[in-house]
Amino acid sequence: MASLEDLVENGSIVRIEIGLPARELPERLLFGTPDFVQWLEKRAAQREPSASAADLTPAEQIYGLFYRYVAGKPLIISRQFRALTQIKNSVWELKTPDIRIFGWFPAKDVFIAVFGDWADRVKEYDLYRGYRLEVGRIRRELVGEKELCIWGTNPDDVLSL
Amino acid sequence: MTSYRFDIGAAAEAASRLYGQVRDEIVRAVVEESAESKETREQLAERLGEKRSEVNNQLVGKSELTIRWLAKLAEALDRDVIFELRRRERRDGENAYAKTATVGGLPVMTVDGSRKDR
Numbered sequence: 001m002a003s004l005e006d007l008v009e010n011g012s013i014v015r016i017e018i019g020l021p022a023r024e025l026p027e028r029l030l031f032g033t034p035d036f037v038q039w040l041e042k043r044a045a046q047r048e049p050s051a052s053a054a055d056l057t058p059a060e061q062i063y064g065l066f067y068r069y070v071a072g073k074p075l076i077i078s079r080q081f082r083a084l085t086q087i088k089n090s091v092w093e094l095k096t097p098d099i100r101i102f103g104w105f106p107a108k109d110v111f112i113a114v115f116g117d118w119a120d121r122v123k124e125y126d127l128y129r130g131y132r133l134e135v136g137r138i139r140r141e142l143v144g145e146k147e148l149c150i151w152g153t154n155p156d157d158v159l160s161l
Numbered sequence: 162m163t164s165y166r167f168d169i170g171a172a173a174e175a176a177s178r179l180y181g182q183v184r185d186e187i188v189r190a191v192v193e194e195s196a197e198s199k200e201t202r203e204q205l206a207e208r209l210g211e212k213r214s215e216v217n218n219q220l221v222g223k224s225e226l227t228i229r230w231l232a233k234l235a236e237a238l239d240r241d242v243i244f245e246l247r248r249r250e251r252r253d254g255e256n257a258y259a260k261t262a263t264v265g266g267l268p269v270m271t272v273d274g275s276r277k278d279r
Contacts, residue, residue, distance in 0.1 A: 008163050015164035022255040037165045044169050052223040059169045064177035078192045097223045
């Protein structure tokens with residue numbers, strides 16, 4: 001059975017780090033597939049404007065989302081206001097006004113991001129099913145059918161709240 | 162590559178954290194008040210003189226957040242806004258704030274003016 005360390009060692013996933021302010025330490029771990037990291041690099045470099053008239057650029061939104069996740073802050077304030085949703089089959093979506101990120105939790109407080117895309121594109125072309133199936137396929141390729149995945153459906157199954 | 166630092170520059174990161182903190186506080190206050198008073202979002206929007214969709218966009222971060230709007234919401238919720246620019250205290254051993262304002266992949270210009278490649 002592959003461990004997270006094995007997956008990092010063989011280049012299947014990459015640890016994603018973000019800058020934290022003084023006196024804050026990471027409380028959750030974030031990884032991405034090399035393709036996801038490439039997508040992320042583009043977002044950081046290209047500085048696109050928001051498609052939804054948000055104050056923050058997409059790159060800033062992603063940083064803000066990752067900051068809240070890594071620093072251990074709540075991602076769900078109420079049913080309506082949530083930055084984390086389980087789509088199906090333990091594929092989870094992290095979201096900002098402009099961005100959707102899909103992946104899975106191999107352990108509590110550990111997320112592996114597989115795909116990132118624009119929210120309006122995902123909604124317009126109804127890409128949820130496609131991303132869910134693709135994340136499932138990549139997860140099976142990397143860790144098998146039942147290993148390294150939390151199969152719970154509630155946010156508190158995958159995050160320490 | 163075993164790790165990747167998502168770096169959008171210190172100023173952008175600080176802005177992102179501040180907006181996130183303010184919006185979380187706003188959403189929390191609205192959710193708390195509506196749970197207590199049973200006021201719907203529609204009714205709150207009416208009291209603010211706005212459409213429900215405009216209020217929702219504010220709450221989810223899909224429109225520009227202004228101090229004027231924040232003050233209007235605080236009045237409507239009968240809450241005070243506490244604002245302070247507190248001087249940072251440095252302690253030995255803490256992680257330092259980034260001193261650069263560059264984006265990933267570009268050379269780093271440090272505050273003392275020297276330049277180094279990543």
